[in-house]
Every structure is written in C-alpha cells, then in structure tokens.
Amino acid sequence: MGYGKGEVIRVGIIGCGGIANGKHIPGILGVEGVEIVALCDIIPERAEQTKESFGLTGAKVYQDYKDLLKDETIDDVQVCxxxxxxxxxxxxxxEAGKNVMVxxxxxxxxxxxxxxIDASKRTGKALTVAYQNRxxxxxxxxxxxxxxxxxxxIYYAKAQALRRRGVPTWxxxxxxxxxGGGPLIDICTHSLDGTLWILNNYKPKRCFGxxxxxxxxxxxxxQGNGWGEWDPEKFTVEDSAFGMCIMEDGTLITLETSWALNTLDTVDEGRTFLCGTLAGADCTDDGVRINGVRDGQMYVDIINDKTERGAPYYDGRGWEGFGIREQQVWYDYLRGEGELVVKPEQAYVVSQILxxxxxxxxxxxxxxFD
Ligand SMILES: NC(=O)c1ccc[n+]([C@@H]2O[C@H](COP(=O)([O-])OP(=O)(O)OC[C@H]3O[C@@H](n4cnc5c(N)ncnc54)[C@H](O)[C@@H]3O)[C@@H](O)[C@H]2O)c1
Structure with a gap:
C-alpha cells in the first residue's frame, strides 16, 4: 500500500487457467498504472500461452509460485x-510482502x-477475495x-445459484x-456473498442443509451438459445442495444451488432475492424488480440496465465489465483512493456458512456457530 500517484503497481498471476485468462488479466489490462510482470503455472506451457496471447512480452514465467514470490519488485499477487x-x-x-487478491x-x-486473515494482519499486507458479482x-x-x-x-433472503446442466468439466x-465441494462452494458462494453484503449481516447463528x-x-x-460429458467416477462432489442459515437477529437465508438439476427454475449466481418490511426484490432478465405497497397500492418497479436510476452502471455485462471494475476498485484501494470492497472478514463468514x-x-x- 502507499503507492504514489503515477507509480506503477507490479503484479504476478499465479494459476493461468480459465479465470486468469477470462477475467483477471483482461481486468488488469483495463486499469491504468498496473503492469503484469510475472505469470506462474505448474504447467508452464499455460503461463507461456497466456504470455503470448496477451502480448505480455516483459512478463517472467515461473513454474513454482515460491520462485515468483522471491521477486521483490512484485507488489501484488492474484491467486487463480x-x-x-x-x-x-x-x-x-x-508473508513475502505482497498484497493479494485470491x-x-x-x-x-x-x-x-x-x-x-491472520497472515494479512500479521504482515500488514492487504487481502481481498474475487467476488466480482458485487x-x-x-x-x-x-x-x-x-x-x-x-x-x-430484510428478514428473508435466498442465495440461489441454480443450473439445469452447467457442470464445469475442465x-x-x-x-x-x-x-472442497461442488456447486455450493463454487457458485452459491457468489450468491451468498452478494446476499450477506446487501443485508450487511455477518452474524450467522445456526444452519442446516x-x-x-x-x-x-x-x-x-x-447428462446433456453444456460443458461436455463428465465421468461419473470422477464426480466426487455434490451436484446440488440446499440449506438454510438463521442469523443472530432472526433473519433467514435459504441456499439453493445446483450444477445439474431437473428444473427450469434456473437462477444465475450473480443474483439474489430479498424480502423486507417495506419492499422486496428479485433479479430477472428484464431487470431488478422491487415490489412493495405505496399509498395503499401494490407496486412493482423494474430497473433495467438502460435506466439512469440507482447505482452506477458500467459497460458490459460479462467478465469484461465486472472484471475491470473489480480490478479498478482493488487498485484504487491499494493507492489509498477508495474502500476495500470485498473485506476478507466478510468472505470468511461466507466460508463459515458453507x-x-x-x-x-x-x-x-x-x-x-459460536
Ligand atoms: N470468480 C468467478 O466467478 C470464478 C469463475 C471460475 C473459476 N473461479 C475460481 O478460480 C479458480 C481457478 O479456476 P479456473 O476455472 O481458472 O481453473 P483452471 O483449471 O482453468 O485453472 C487453474 C490453473 O491453476 C494451475 N495450478 C494449479 N495448482 C497450481 C499451483 N500450485 N501453482 C500454480 N498454478 C497452479 C493449473 O495448472 C491451471 O492452469 C478456482 O478457485 C475457481 O473457484 C472463479
């Protein structure tokens, strides 16, 4: 932390697979004043391929992440x-003195x-978790x-991430x-993170699932899987999971998730559903719907991507838009120009509930929970 204006932040990427190539690297390349100087993968050809496809000519390639960490000129590491x-x-x-996005x-x-979290406190280095859906x-x-x-x-919410057939087979x-698990830890983690963040409620009391x-x-x-056939012998994680968590203040959060489920009721992991005393909300393909009662009449407000209302908007709905914003807010924070958006203590509670x-x-x- 404590970078001067105009000072370049030097970044190393550890793990050059789908998410590094699809989100982190394009995201970082969309932010000014940050340079990718090192790439690491236990399969070094992957790091070489990444280097070539993004034209990162000056980046060093490593096979062992510990060698990358020895480079004292690297400020920030992204664990993918x-x-x-x-x-x-x-x-x-x-411990090697790097700030980390994991x-x-x-x-x-x-x-x-x-x-x-303890290591981040001990070293004074910043830590965040890549919940880009925020x-x-x-x-x-x-x-x-x-x-x-x-x-x-808000006293009732659903953290849903329901796929009919979307098993990641790579x-x-x-x-x-x-x-450590299937859809619950893989995609419902996003939905739960977003839900807790909106509720600003990080005190779970008990859960069941x-x-x-x-x-x-x-x-x-x-199977009929969008990402190709799987081998049932190698499918050792759950294919769906359901549960509920009751928070200290009595708020109920239900969790529903699947990579494969015979349902048409699918829900993207970047969405949530909430019910409060004054209004409720859900996310649909038409936009965010807010429902309530106003002047004795029930209303539904639909806020879609084209409106000027509500929160700030960014171009692009895919990785490109969220991925760049995720990196921008992280580096703004490291430069002392903004808040840490995804705090490790918040991501910890997600892990605790899962x-x-x-x-x-x-x-x-x-x-x-204690
Ligand atoms: N934020 C999101 O929405 C999102 C989406 C997809 C994946 N992810 C997360 O990203 C992580 C990686 O997923 P992926 O889809 O990129 O997987 P992937 O298999 O495509 O890539 C992982 C890469 O890491 C490399 N690797 C493994 N162990 C390593 C080590 N010790 N040192 C260096 N490299 C190592 C592998 O060789 C591989 O190239 C997972 O934790 C996953 O949950 C997040």
Missing amino acids: TPNRSHSFITIDAL EKPMAINAAEAKAM QSPEMQILKAEAEAGTFGR GVFMNEYEQ TTFHMLGKMPAEY EGIYESARTGKEIV
Whole structure:
C-alpha cells in the first residue's frame, strides 16, 4: 500500500487457467498504472500461452509460485489456482510482502480462511477475495437501495445459484479433495456473498442443509451438459445442495444451488432475492424488480440496465465489465483512493456458512456457530 500517484503497481498471476485468462488479466489490462510482470503455472506451457496471447512480452514465467514470490519488485499477487491451494499460496504471498487478491471461495474451510486473515494482519499486507458479482448492475442497485432504506428490515433472503446442466468439466472442479465441494462452494458462494453484503449481516447463528450426489452419478445419456460429458467416477462432489442459515437477529437465508438439476427454475449466481418490511426484490432478465405497497397500492418497479436510476452502471455485462471494475476498485484501494470492497472478514463468514451446510449434510445435524 502507499503507492504514489503515477507509480506503477507490479503484479504476478499465479494459476493461468480459465479465470486468469477470462477475467483477471483482461481486468488488469483495463486499469491504468498496473503492469503484469510475472505469470506462474505448474504447467508452464499455460503461463507461456497466456504470455503470448496477451502480448505480455516483459512478463517472467515461473513454474513454482515460491520462485515468483522471491521477486521483490512484485507488489501484488492474484491467486487463480484451484480452491485447495488458495490458503497456502495466499499466506506465503502475504508473508513475502505482497498484497493479494485470491479467487473465490476464499478457502476450502473457515479455519483456512481465518489463517489467511491472520497472515494479512500479521504482515500488514492487504487481502481481498474475487467476488466480482458485487460489481454487477443488479448487486450495485440492490446494495444502493438497501442502504437507502428502500427494503426496511430484510428478514428473508435466498442465495440461489441454480443450473439445469452447467457442470464445469475442465480442471479439478469435480474433485472433492482439490475443490472442497461442488456447486455450493463454487457458485452459491457468489450468491451468498452478494446476499450477506446487501443485508450487511455477518452474524450467522445456526444452519442446516443437505447435499445430493444424484445426477453426477448418471451415465452420459442423462447428462446433456453444456460443458461436455463428465465421468461419473470422477464426480466426487455434490451436484446440488440446499440449506438454510438463521442469523443472530432472526433473519433467514435459504441456499439453493445446483450444477445439474431437473428444473427450469434456473437462477444465475450473480443474483439474489430479498424480502423486507417495506419492499422486496428479485433479479430477472428484464431487470431488478422491487415490489412493495405505496399509498395503499401494490407496486412493482423494474430497473433495467438502460435506466439512469440507482447505482452506477458500467459497460458490459460479462467478465469484461465486472472484471475491470473489480480490478479498478482493488487498485484504487491499494493507492489509498477508495474502500476495500470485498473485506476478507466478510468472505470468511461466507466460508463459515458453507462449511456449516456441508457439515450439517455430513452429520444430519444442525450446526450452531459460536
Ligand atoms: N470468480 C468467478 O466467478 C470464478 C469463475 C471460475 C473459476 N473461479 C475460481 O478460480 C479458480 C481457478 O479456476 P479456473 O476455472 O481458472 O481453473 P483452471 O483449471 O482453468 O485453472 C487453474 C490453473 O491453476 C494451475 N495450478 C494449479 N495448482 C497450481 C499451483 N500450485 N501453482 C500454480 N498454478 C497452479 C493449473 O495448472 C491451471 O492452469 C478456482 O478457485 C475457481 O473457484 C472463479
């Protein structure tokens, strides 16, 4: 932190797969005053390929992230590896004096997430988690409306991320050991993060849930997956999960998520659903809908991407728009010109609740948080 005006921030990328190439690198390239100077992947050809496709001619390529961390000119590291390695790579990077943006989920469990926060405090280096959906138009509108008091007291919300057939078959997504779980930790993590952020409620009291290993075990003729056929033998994580979390103040958040489910009721992970004393809201393809009663009459306000109302808007609905904003706000923060948007303590609570749901599914018991 403490960069002077015009001073270039030098960045290293660890893990050069889908998310690094699809979001982080285009995002960083969209921000002024930041330079990608190092790329690392345990499969070095991937880092070389990334270097070539983005024309990062000056970037050094590493196979072992520990070698990248030895470069004292690198200020900031972005961890884009599978979930299991988020915690130890992040902690090593913080200890090496780097600020860190780590991909979601923060870690595969709450204890590891806590160790990451401790390392950030110990080293005085900044840490954030890449929940880019906070920059989506829907989440920005809902956050602004919640802060303006539009919803009154929100006492019921749904964190949904429901895919009919959207199993990520590349990399290690279906591998329990590497990822710590399936859709709950992979996509519902976004929905829960956005929901807690809008509610500004980070005090879970108890949770309960179940996970299913049903469609993941089905043979090819029942798959029909958008991302290609999966091998049922290698599908060791859940294919859907459902649960609920009751917060200290009594607010109920239900969680519903799937990579594969026989439903037409699909919900993108960048959306949420809330009910408050004054109004409720949900996100649809037509825009964000706010419903309530005004002057004794029920109303529905639809705010879509074309309106001037509500939160600030950014061009593009895909990675490009959110990904650039995610990087912009991070580097603004590192330059002392803005707030840290995704605080590690917030991402920790997401990990805590997700772990609670998994634990409940394993034990059949309600999990009570201290
Ligand atoms: N924010 C989002 O919406 C979003 C979307 C997709 C993935 N992700 C997250 O990004 C992470 C990576 O996902 P992906 O889709 O890019 O996977 P991927 O398999 O495409 O890429 C991961 C890369 O990391 C490399 N790698 C593995 N271990 C490494 C290590 N120890 N050191 C250096 N490189 C290593 C792999 O060789 C691979 O190239 C996951 O944690 C996932 O949850 C986030």
